[in-house]
Amino acid sequence: MVCGTAGNKQQQREINMSKESQMRAAINQKLIEMGERERLKELLRAKLIECGWRDQLKALCKEVIKEKGIENVTVEDLVAGVTPKGRALVPDSVKKELLQRIRAFLAQHST
Amino acid sequence: MSPAGCSHVNGFKVDNWKQNLRVIYQCFVWSGSAETRKRKCVVEEGGFVPDALKITFKAKSCMCHMCGAHLNRLHSCLHCVFFGCFSKKHIHEHAKNKRHNLAIDLLYGGIYCFVCQDYIYDKDMEQIAKEEQRKAWKLQGIGEKYSMWEPTKRELELLRHNPKRRKITANCTIGLRGLINLGNTCFMNCIVQALTHTPLLRDFFLSDRHKCEMQSNSCLVCEMSQLFQEFYSGHRSPHIPFRLLHLVWTHARHLAGYEQQDAHEFLIAALDVLHRHCKDDNGKKANNPNHCNCIIDQIFTGGLQSDVTCQVCHGVSTTIDPFWDISLDLPGSSTPFWPLSPGSDGSVVNGDSHPSGATTLTDCLRRFTRPEHLGSSAKIKCSGCHSYQESTKQLTMKRLPIVACFHLKRFEHSAKLRRKITTYVSFPLELDMTPFMASSKESRMNGQYQQPVDSLNNDNKYSLFAVVNHQGTLESGHYTTFIRQHKDQWFKCDDAIITKASIKDVLDSEGYLLFYHKQFLEYE
Numbered sequence: 171m172v173c174g175t176a177g178n179k180q181q182q183r184e185i186n187m188s189k190e191s192q193m194r195a196a197i198n199q200k201l202i203e204m205g206e207r208e209r210l211k212e213l214l215r216a217k218l219i220e221c222g223w224r225d226q227l228k229a230l231c232k233e234v235i236k237e238k239g240i241e242n243v244t245v246e247d248l249v250a251g252v253t254p255k256g257r258a259l260v261p262d263s264v265k266k267e268l269l270q271r272i273r274a275f276l277a278q279h280s281t
Numbered sequence: 282m283s284p285a286g287c288s289h290v291n292g293f294k295v296d297n298w299k300q301n302l303r304v305i306y307q308c309f310v311w312s313g314s315a316e317t318r319k320r321k322c323v324v325e326e327g328g329f330v331p332d333a334l335k336i337t338f339k340a341k342s343c344m345c346h347m348c349g350a351h352l353n354r355l356h357s358c359l360h361c362v363f364f365g366c367f368s369k370k371h372i373h374e375h376a377k378n379k380r381h382n383l384a385i386d387l388l389y390g391g392i393y394c395f396v397c398q399d400y401i402y403d404k405d406m407e408q409i410a411k412e413e414q415r416k417a418w419k420l421q422g423i424g425e426k427y428s429m430w431e432p433t434k435r436e437l438e439l440l441r442h443n444p445k446r447r448k449i450t451a452n453c454t455i456g457l458r459g460l461i462n463l464g465n466t467c468f469m470n471c472i473v474q475a476l477t478h479t480p481l482l483r484d485f486f487l488s489d490r491h492k493c494e495m496q497s498n499s500c501l502v503c504e505m506s507q508l509f510q511e512f513y514s515g516h517r518s519p520h521i522p523f524r525l526l527h528l529v530w531t532h533a534r535h536l537a538g539y540e541q542q543d544a545h546e547f548l549i550a551a552l553d554v555l556h557r558h559c560k561d562d563n564g565k566k567a568n569n570p571n572h573c574n575c576i577i578d579q580i581f582t583g584g585l586q587s588d589v590t591c592q593v594c595h596g597v598s599t600t601i602d603p604f605w606d607i608s609l610d611l612p613g614s615s616t617p618f619w620p621l622s623p624g625s626d627g628s629v630v631n632g633d634s635h636p637s638g639a640t641t642l643t644d645c646l647r648r649f650t651r652p653e654h655l656g657s658s659a660k661i662k663c664s665g666c667h668s669y670q671e672s673t674k675q676l677t678m679k680r681l682p683i684v685a686c687f688h689l690k691r692f693e694h695s696a697k698l699r700r701k702i703t704t705y706v707s708f709p710l711e712l713d714m715t716p717f718m719a720s721s722k723e724s725r726m727n728g729q730y731q732q733p734v735d736s737l738n739n740d741n742k743y744s745l746f747a748v749v750n751h752q753g754t755l756e757s758g759h760y761t762t763f764i765r766q767h768k769d770q771w772f773k774c775d776d777a778i779i780t781k782a783s784i785k786d787v788l789d790s791e792g793y794l795l796f797y798h799k800q801f802l803e804y805e
Binding site for chain 2: 191194195198199200202203208244245246
């Protein structure tokens with residue numbers, strides 16, 4: 171598997187993307203390079219468990235599985251059945267805290 | 282969905298597929314942190330990807346080849362270099378056009394099969410995924426991920442052969458059982474109640490972790506294991522612990538006989554015998570008695586730091602000794618309790634809000650950890666001054682055990698008198714040990730006098746789970762225990778009689794042995 175030929179394709183992609191998604195991509199890149207993305211993922215995971223969100227989602231998943239039957243249910247069934255409610259159930263406090271963390275990180279590492 | 286994965290992976294599992302898969306995990310799913318750039322290049326099994334390059338891959342190339350997005354559940358094709366969104370079906374198009382059936386989710390590492398149209402769980406691939414994640418997390422200093430218990434083949438067999446299941450509801454009384462008094466054996470019964478309700482100890486024994494290597498029938502750990510089985514059997518009739526009593530008499534001669542004994546002495550003797558019998562399990566490793574890793578040491582052993590400071594050169598000599606319990610002097614004993622050391626101006630610590638005058642557990646701990654002048658008749662040889670000098674000594678906690686047992690010294694056996702001190706000492710439900718730690722003392726010495734209670738540091742927070750009380754006099758008395766079940770239900774254990782108790786009952790009781798359990802446990 172050759173991994174060295176990403177260069178040209180990347181330029182091409184950037185032209186096709188909107189300004190906003192370019193900025194998103196740049197931020198994402200910075201987060202990964204500094205290892206912050208993994209830390210944020212862990213922080214989010216811990217917060218969502220703490221506030222009971224994961225347990226709520228587990229219950230929602232169980233409902234979908236009961237409906238479809240355990241032998242037939244696919245990951246897509248679960249994703250489709252649970253995503254809208256799941257997103258809505260994330261507490262504002264958790265969203266705020268993550269945003270604050272990201273802002274602080276960007277302020278510290280702005281180029 | 283078969284646990285053996287799907288057959289479509291067989292086309293992928295050729296040549297050096299394991300190494301290729303590892304590289305994908307390392308570069309695109311769980312790449313190490315920036316710190317790894319400084320490290321030497323890692324040579325893996327034939328493959329060779331410098332760490333710095335891994336970060337760059339993840340950062341710069343993880344975007345959809347069709348629309349450039351890095352979100353939308355990005356997947357990477359396993360057969361060629363192609364990244365595509367899952368939500369927008371870009372990866373699906375690629376799979377159809379190129380007949381590449383497998384893709385990997387770059388967020389969680391799951392493997393998707395386009396033929397089965399679902400994520401598949403191939404044992405070999407799962408193994409690689411787990412190992413790579415553990416490696417990456419370690420590099421980033423995130424620590425071990427908690428993974429749920431999965432039964433082994435043998436355990437599945439046992440579960441199928443034994444279909445009876447017990448459900449623990451909020452009101453069930455499983456774990457509660459009375460103990461018959463075999464003749465002044467309440468000193469033993471009260472400790473047994475405390476031990477059978479120590480969560481970690483319970484978990485250890487109920488999951489059959491003790492593998493006995495003692496030849497004879499006199500292993501106390503085996504008997505303990507049996508005891509847990511009895512307590513959690515669901516039987517409500519009181520248990521008769523005659524075998525336990527016999528073993529205790531055999532291994533702790535000083536407690537043998539039918540006279541009344543001290544519960545605290547029994548606790549220490551029991552822990553000692555259990556510790557010794559556990560050590561026989563790891564007989565091969567137990568060369569150093571101070572570095573035992575038996576369950577008793579894991580749960581009960583803490584480290585007590587003793588600092589002796591020379592008053593002349595201010596040199597400090599430090600020793601750390603293991604301890605299973607902390608014995609605290611009480612006001613009213615022949616050793617002076619008040620005044621406490623400077624700085625203890627009655628500030629409220631641990632929410633002790635009893636009317637002034639009443640002694641608290643925190644008062645006792647403060648007294649225990651105060652600097653004590655050793656006096657001119659007890660000069661210590663100072664290695665700095667090379668002569669005998671006066672010194673001060675101070676005790677602090679170097680390392681806290683998971684279960685902390687506080688022994689209030691109510692029985693005075695001095696030369697002049699033998700009596701019981703019945704002074705009321707109030708103790709809290711939740712206890713923060715931070716002010717008594719060796720590390721806090723260091724900060725105090727560096728000028729920060731009043732340590733603000735750090736609400737984010739949960740390491741030193743403890744919860745009360747058992748209280749042993751003594752009623753009566755030194756010569757003749759009776760022991761009972763309050764134990765905690767299900768977070769906030771308390772029960773009083775009086776030999777064979779178990780009754781429901783309120784938190785107020787517990788906190789108003791005199792208190793002789795107080796058992797606290799660490800609130801938050803970290804995985805190593």
